[in-house]
Amino acid sequence: MKRWAICYVSSENDRMEENHIEILFSQTQRNNMANDISGILLYSQGNFFQVIEGNAITIKELFKKIENDDRHRNLFRVFNREIKQDQYDDYCCDFLTKYNQSEELNENYYLQFLKNLDHSSQTAVQNILKAFVD
Template identity: 50%
Template sequence: MKRWAICYVSTASPDMEEKDIDNILSYTENWNMDHNITGILLCSEGNFFQVIEGESAIIQELFANIAKDSRHRNLIKIFNKEIKNTTFTGYEAAFLSKQTKNLTQNISYLEYLKYLYPASQNTVKNMLKAFVD
């Protein structure tokens, strides 16, 4: 079975409220765990950052659905590649609000950088820091 990883950033639609984002994060975390998808989804200041990893066909179909979702726009794909092993051990979704930005658990996301393809590390590091700083 081919394993695949896709990482992207996007901007939440302007009409989305915090409760809508909370619902997305909760649904996404449960659905992805039920389908053996690993990765993270972070939302901060109206932006989404997501890494999804799993069986190639499922990941490709999931990303196609994500790309069509009207709840966000300006989707920028950072990488889309075959992987030998997953980087993440599970799936986590977090809303990084002003109250949670300084929690030390969020810094753990930066530890995953060493497993990414070297050409992607700096780009992803800068994006993650914008979410957790």
């Protein structure tokens, strides 16, 4: 069974309320774990950063849904490729809101999962993630 990973960044289409983000993250985590999808979803200041990995067919179908989701705009795919092994043990979500902006998203924690990507993918994701958490 082919394993696949997709990483993307996007902006929210409309300003979402914090409780909508919490509901979205809860649903996303529950659905992805039920479908054996691992990865990470980050949200900060109206922007999303996500890595999804799992069965190739499942991941490609999920990404089509994301592309058609009207909550996203300016979606940019960072990578879309077959992988030898999953980098994430499960699925986790994290976000910064007006209530926890003093907390920082731990960039080094997320970067540790990129070590098995090829160098150009590592560099691209590092640059995006640095800009995302700053």
